[in-house]
Amino acid sequence: MTKSIIDEAISSLYNNLSPRETICIADLGCSSGPNTLLPVSQLIRTIDKERKNKDYESLKFHVFLNDLPNNDFNTIFRFLPTFHESLRKQNMGEDGLFDRPNCFVRGVDGSFYTRLFPSNSLHFVHSSYGLHWLSQVPDGIENNKGNVYLTSTSPTSVYKVYYEQYERDFVTFLKYRLKDLMKNGCMVLTMLGRKNEDRFSQGCSYEWELLATTLKLLIAQLYFNLFSS
Template identity: 50%
Template sequence: MEVMKVLHMNGGRGVTGMGDSSYANYSLVQQKVITMTKPITENAITQLYYSTLPKNLVIADLGCSSGPNTLFVVSELIKVVDQLRRKSGHDQSPEYQVFLNDLPGNDFNTIFKSLPSFQKKMRNQLGAGAGPCFFTGVPGSFYGRLFPSKTLHFVHSSYSLQWLSKVPEMVESNKGNIYMAQTSPPSVLRAYHAQFQADFSMFLECRAEELVLGGRMVLTFLGRRSEDPSSKECCYIWELLAIVLNEMVSKGLIEEEKMDFFNIPHYTPSPSEVKSEVQKE
């Protein structure tokens, strides 16, 4: 499966991107996570500002999707920087360059349509003295280079890095399952872990090239507490879906061969697995 070509959140309609089945209409959990991690994000951007005092602040949101969450993080970052500027007595505000990245199938049109109203709102909130903000859409996989060397000051990504670049290459069939499960062969679990290692290490390597000296990253993604990759805390929802699909196979609604070759390109790492890849980089 060409994950880069087919994986994206459902788009919407109109300027707001809201639709009956749009991601914008069903992204409240993601919004809650962004709110929960707000103190971490604010601390990181504060350290960045005081240590570099950039004239041009370049922010990249990787896996931005589309809807109300897309510009929420950006607006909060700009507000924090402007408050720090005023508090420090700096008359000159940095100019902001924001890169919004997601896979090519993302609903970028809805984002672009919402920019005029967003920029007007920011001008009203920040008042005179705040620097201009320029937006660029960057379609492509973040498991590869997206930006020139040493150009990014701040990288943010939320609820995206649990998605793998591709379905792991398996030497054994994961028959009856669509993800890691208690009944999956050990080789399947190893294949998923190996794909996570390859993808996350590539992500870190690419961002290391793209970040300026002293740049910051805040990455939020799904994980698990257990060291068991097939534990219920991360796999149960996929096991339920597998039960439904197997029932459809038994009724002839889905071909058994297609079911046998279908696996979800998703991995929820443990803290030790994340730490290991970061230390390697």
């Protein structure tokens, strides 16, 4: 669902870029594993297709993969040889010569609710299903007992503090990305949403209620085993 939006955004960015020598891309909340590099592959593939159609010169890609310091960046780096090989194969011409995009990948640790990059250093920012994570547990949720997040049984005051925390975090995120992005840079953010005001219209609370119930049963079983032994 998001591919066409991302393709259109990155193509428009590339066509309005001058000079077309280097594109700096940041993927915020990249996680780790074999799927981490898929968005980057898609972005490079789209730009390189656009470049070849217009017969422009090759360009360099600087890719910054960001996540919290405890993210498994080593796993990502182990996938880089495979990633570069896939780029090599997709750019092999009919004559067998290799027109490879120069792609340099770096890991950037830290919360995306802080400054991560020098001012005016990025052309494109991408984040997929990362911004629903808050910078911290909100203050004032003590009366949300028995729950691990918002549920149908949470008091109205708990809804309010979660909303206010997210509002502060999202404003902070946008403020820092405004500093990071170059003039005419762009950003594509994918996040969960709903079409009406019912917080639980699409079952958004079900998994959290199930998790809370499971944790309570687990703790009860641990206490039972502890005091019965």
